[in-house]
Every structure is written in C-alpha cells, then in structure tokens.
Amino acid sequence: MxxxxxxxxxxxxxxxxxxxxxxxxxxxxxxxxxxxxxxxxxxxxxxxxxxxxxxxxxxxxxxxxxxxxxxxxxxxxxxxxxxxxxxxxxxxxxxxxxxxxxxxxxxxxxxxxxxxxxxxxxxxxxxxxxxxxxxxxxxxxxxxxxxxxxxxxxxxxxxxxxxxxxxxxxxxxxxxxxxxxxxxxxxxxxxxxxxxxxxxxxxxxxxxxxxxxxxxxxxxxxxxxxxxxxxxxxxxFFSDINVIRGKVRGALTETAFGHFLAPGVPDGTEVDIVIRPQHLKIDFDRGGRGPNPTATEGTPARGIVQRSRFMGSESLVEFRMDFDGSLLHALVPSVFLPQPGTAMWLMIRRDRCFVFPAA
Missing domain, CATH: 3.40.50.300 (P-loop containing nucleotide triphosphate hydrolases)
Incomplete structure (x- = not known):
C-alpha cells in the first residue's frame, strides 16, 4: 500500500x-x-x-x-x-x-x-x-x-x-x-x-x-x-552554459570537437550541444602540438584567449574558437590568467554534454 x-x-x-x-x-x-x-x-x-x-x-x-x-x-x-x-x-x-x-x-x-x-x-x-x-x-x-x-x-x-x-x-x-x-x-x-x-x-x-x-x-x-x-x-537555469550550435547530417553533428551523435534527428535540423564551463578542459600537456583524439574526450579544438578573470576559488577564461569563431568559457581551478591572444587546445567531457533541439 x-x-x-x-x-x-x-x-x-x-x-x-x-x-x-x-x-x-x-x-x-x-x-x-x-x-x-x-x-x-x-x-x-x-x-x-x-x-x-x-x-x-x-x-x-x-x-x-x-x-x-x-x-x-x-x-x-x-x-x-x-x-x-x-x-x-x-x-x-x-x-x-x-x-x-x-x-x-x-x-x-x-x-x-x-x-x-x-x-x-x-x-x-x-x-x-x-x-x-x-x-x-x-x-x-x-x-x-x-x-x-x-x-x-x-x-x-x-x-x-x-x-x-x-x-x-x-x-x-x-x-x-x-x-x-x-x-x-x-x-x-x-x-x-x-x-x-x-x-x-x-x-x-x-x-x-x-x-x-x-x-x-x-x-x-x-x-x-x-x-x-x-x-x-x-x-x-542552474549554471552558466556554453552552447555549440551544429546541424545534423546522417545522425551526426559536426563540431570543433568532432562528431556528436544525434539519433532520430532529421537531417538538416539544428541542435544545441550544451556544456557547462567547468567541463570545458584546457589541455596543458598538448600545448601547440595539435589534435590527438581520445575516446573519452574526442577531438581537441584550438581557441584563442580573449580575456580571463580571477573569481576567487577559480578563474574564468574566454576563448574564441578557430573552428567557427564562437565564444566558449572555461572554469579553471585556482589562479590561471593567460594573456589575450594565447592559443590553447581545449577538450570537452562528452559524458557531460547535453544535446537539445536548437532554441
């Protein structure tokens, strides 16, 4: 009962x-x-x-x-x-x-x-x-x-x-x-x-x-x-987000970070891939050596630092992406204040991304 x-x-x-x-x-x-x-x-x-x-x-x-x-x-x-x-x-x-x-x-x-x-x-x-x-x-x-x-x-x-x-x-x-x-x-x-x-x-x-x-x-x-x-x-509503806009072709959406699955979505449909700033990672080890895809994090993508701000317990860094000119934000623990114009490679946690129909 x-x-x-x-x-x-x-x-x-x-x-x-x-x-x-x-x-x-x-x-x-x-x-x-x-x-x-x-x-x-x-x-x-x-x-x-x-x-x-x-x-x-x-x-x-x-x-x-x-x-x-x-x-x-x-x-x-x-x-x-x-x-x-x-x-x-x-x-x-x-x-x-x-x-x-x-x-x-x-x-x-x-x-x-x-x-x-x-x-x-x-x-x-x-x-x-x-x-x-x-x-x-x-x-x-x-x-x-x-x-x-x-x-x-x-x-x-x-x-x-x-x-x-x-x-x-x-x-x-x-x-x-x-x-x-x-x-x-x-x-x-x-x-x-x-x-x-x-x-x-x-x-x-x-x-x-x-x-x-x-x-x-x-x-x-x-x-x-x-x-x-x-x-x-x-x-x-719960946090700041990054939005990567893409178009579905053959159940895949092409982005700077590789292809994302979009099963059941008709070809030509625009989708938003959402990821929170804390899940956008800077690949400090790769430096300028270029992409080297991994199963978990997919293809790294290059961005250019636009600005950075220290927020207390973490730093917020804004990047303009080479792939499409979009702006993405990354949260980095502690103090990290790279100079504007610095090129860096970024990775995303695919298991932390959400794919929705474009707003």
Missing part, C-alpha cells in the same frame, strides 16, 4: 485577466519532505503557494491534505482550518509582543504547556536567551529565527515558505537556511519552499520542481535535475 502524501495538489490552474498564471500544476509532498518550487520571477510559484494556503482560489484543480479534499472550485476549507504554517519574505513579527508572545500567538491557552512549547522551539532555533526581548531589539537573522518558531508553534503538518531568506546577507543566509532545515526535519512537516535561487533549492530540497510560464517542466532530486536537464533552458 502506497503511503499517503501529506500535501497533494492536482491540476491546479489560475488565470488573471485572461493570462494563465498557473497551468496544470500537480505536486505531492510526503511528511518530512522538503520540495522546492524553483523558477524565475513571474512564473507562478507564489500564486501556487497562495492557492495552497487558501488566500487565493484556483480556477480548477483540487488540493488534498492527508488524503482528504480541502479545496476544489466548490468546497473550500478556510485558511485557518488547513493545518498549514506560513513563512514569507516579511517576517511580520508583532512589534508590541515579546519573542515569547510572538511565538505563542497562534497557540490556544496560556498555561505551562504553551510556555513549554515556546521554550522548546526557541531552544531549537537558538533564541531562548532572547525570550523576553522585543522584535526591534533583534537583528534580521534573529527575527527570522523567531518567525520560524512562531510558524511551527501550532505543529502544522505543512509548512509553506515564500523566499523567506531573501532579506538576509549571503553569509547569514547560509547559516539560517541550514538551521531552518534541521528544525523543519525534526518537526516532520511537509515543506514547500518557493525560491528563484538554484543554489538555495539545491542546498535545501529533497525534490526540486522547476517551474516556467506557469507549468512544472521538470521534477526530481537535485542531483538528477542538475545532471539530466529537460531542455537547454533548464540547464541554463
């Missing part, structure tokens, strides 16, 4: 002024699972979240919690009855309440059980020492921790998070994300996190749902969705 998802949405659609903002979105999330709804601004992520929370209404589709229908286009459980916790970019703490008062706000009663729950959560988020402080006495990171504790206080079965870390600086953001993930896992909630940052999704998610133009275009574990993108745009 298959376990029942904590949250399941089926074929949700929503339009505004004739424009389809959410288009047939379906998701299921198990208890203790973190799913990231990832995509660019305006793709429908936040609208989907608001529909699940009950603050917006879908035009069609259904929402289920623990197998029970909570919302379709006729029947609708109000937001406060859905057992869903919410965290948004704005922490929205009550300025007139202490940290303890904010966390206890959604709890019933005032007895020792409430106080124990407040202290338990504040201990988990490292804020027990600030229990009697007011929000204006806290830093942004501390307010974030209190907002998390408040959202978790009623023990919601589902936690919805809409870019909750965007207001924090980079160093603090990583720390708070990791702490938040630990707390959410310990509480066993099903988590749906909305973000436009691939690094955040990769860091936090058990599953990523990549969204574009109102639709989910790919779902999977972070490793799988990164290493097997559904299309060129999906690959480009």
């Amino acid at each position: 298959q376990p029942t998802p904590r949250l399941e949405i089926r074929d949700i659609e929503r339009s505004f002024e004739g424009r389809r903002v959410v288009d047939g979105v379906s998701l299921s999330i198990m208890p203790g699972q973190v799913t990231c709804l990832l995509g660019p601004s305006g793709c429908g992520k936040s609208t989907t979240l608001r529909i699940i929370a009950g603050v917006d209404m879908q035009d069609s589709g259904t929402i289920h919690v623990d197998g029970q229908l909570i919302c379709d286009t006729i029947y609708r459980v109000p937001p406060e009855g859905r057992g869903i916790g919410l965290m948004f970019q704005d922490f929205a703490l009550f300025p007139h309440l202490t940290v303890a008062g904010n966390v206890a706000f959604g709890l019933k009663g005032r007895g020792p059980e409430v106080r124990a729950r407040v202290e338990e959560l504040l201990r988990k988020v490292g804020m027990l020492g600030h229990i009697d402080n007011y929000p204006h006495q806290l830093s942004g990171g501390e307010q974030q921790r209190v907002a998390l504790a408040r959202a978790l206080a009623p023990r919601p079965g589902i936690m919805l998070m809409d870019e909750p870390f965007s207001g924090l600086d980079d160093r603090l953001r990583d720390e708070i994300r990791d702490e938040t993930l630990d707390v959410l896992k310990s509480e066993g909630a099903a988590v749906l996190l909305v973000t436009h940052e691939p690094a955040e999704a990769m860091r936090m998610a058990d599953e990523i749902a990549l969204m574009r133009d109102g639709r989910i275009v790919q779902r999977g574990a972070p490793y799988n969705i990164y290493n097997a993108p559904a299309d060129r745009a999906a690959a480009a």
